[in-house]
Amino acid sequence: MSLKTKYGATALVAGASEGIGAAFATRLAAEGFGLILIARRQEPLQKLADALSDKYKVSVRCIVCDLSDEGVSEHIAASLEGTEIDILVYNAALSHIGSFIGHPSEGHNQAARLNMITPMNLVHHFGGKMVEKGRGAVVMMSSMAGFQGSGFLATYAATKAFNRVLAESLWYEWKDKGVDIIACCAGATVTPGYIRSAPGKVSLLAPAAQKPEDVVRECFTRLGRRPSFISGGGNRFASFIMQRLLPRITAVKIMGDNTRKMYRL
Ligand SMILES: NC(=O)c1ccc[n+]([C@@H]2O[C@H](COP(=O)([O-])OP(=O)(O)OC[C@H]3O[C@@H](n4cnc5c(N)ncnc54)[C@H](OP(=O)(O)O)[C@@H]3O)[C@@H](O)[C@H]2O)c1
Secondary structure, eight states: OOHHHHHOSEEEEESOSSHHHHHHHHHHHHTTOEEEEEESOHHHHHHHHHHHHHHHOOOEEEEEOOTTSTTHHHHHHHHTTTOOOSEEEEOOOOOOOSOSTTSOHHHHHHHHIIIIIHHHHHIIIIIHHHHHHTOEEEEEEEEGGGGSOOTTSHHHHHHHHHHHHHHHHHHHHHTTTTEEEEEEEEOSBOOHHHHHTOOOOOOTTSOOOBOHHHHHHHHHHHTTTOSEEEOSHHHHHHHHIIIIISOHHHHHHHHHHHHHHHTTO
16 A cells, blocks of 8 residues: 555655655655655755655645754644644754763753654644544654664764654554554664764674665555664664674673764764
């Protein structure tokens, strides 16, 4: 069954102008969904919106706002009053790479709002409406970093664990209500944000970085079948070793050591 037949006609992608969010928007436009796209920078967002509406003949509306602002979920809900959202993809995230105390606490608060509070509020609002009508889907972006303590990515990793646990919990609550929700746990993915972070090579055995389109394809294959998944065969293999075979202390040390090496800390 196509995504449109199963879920409806309109998708909201929060954090949509580039990278994995843009790949979600592109795939959903290709499936015929009308789109609402959110990001802070008007220009790249509008450029993507124009390209998608031209190519796929779908309606695309942009909302330019900062998803880490307090009260932003209420603003989005009010802007979309009367618009039914059938698929919600929450993609935007902030990750501070470096020592926890070396970064001002307002930065950690901002990451907590962007990565946890806003998605929780949007899922509460739009997911609630999906449950009322008995149809819909939610994708929450998570990360391999959220499976164990990840030194030098501390707040980011903790917020990504939150997303996964929230999605898995709601999967259970909603599994008989017609609403699918999944946490998409990505590993390294070649996005503009990832490239800007300038990661070094950790080891020849590290899983290869994925393309955003591949993460999206894997996600939609698994949506409705499981509460969460790890994207990429290499990442699934690495996770099996880290989570199932190694003691937790070793997994935490490997994560911290790799991050230090990758970002020359
Ligand atoms: N890339 C990876 O290697 C990787 C690995 C694991 C997990 N992930 C997860 O995958 C998701 C996407 O990652 P990504 O690398 O594609 O991109 P990203 O750099 O995290 O964000 C991409 C999109 O989010 C928007 N955005 C960022 N902050 C925002 C804010 N405060 N308010 C509104 N929009 C905002 C950006 O547009 P504007 O800048 O215009 O706002 C952009 O369109 C994240 O949740 C990340 O945790 C990524």
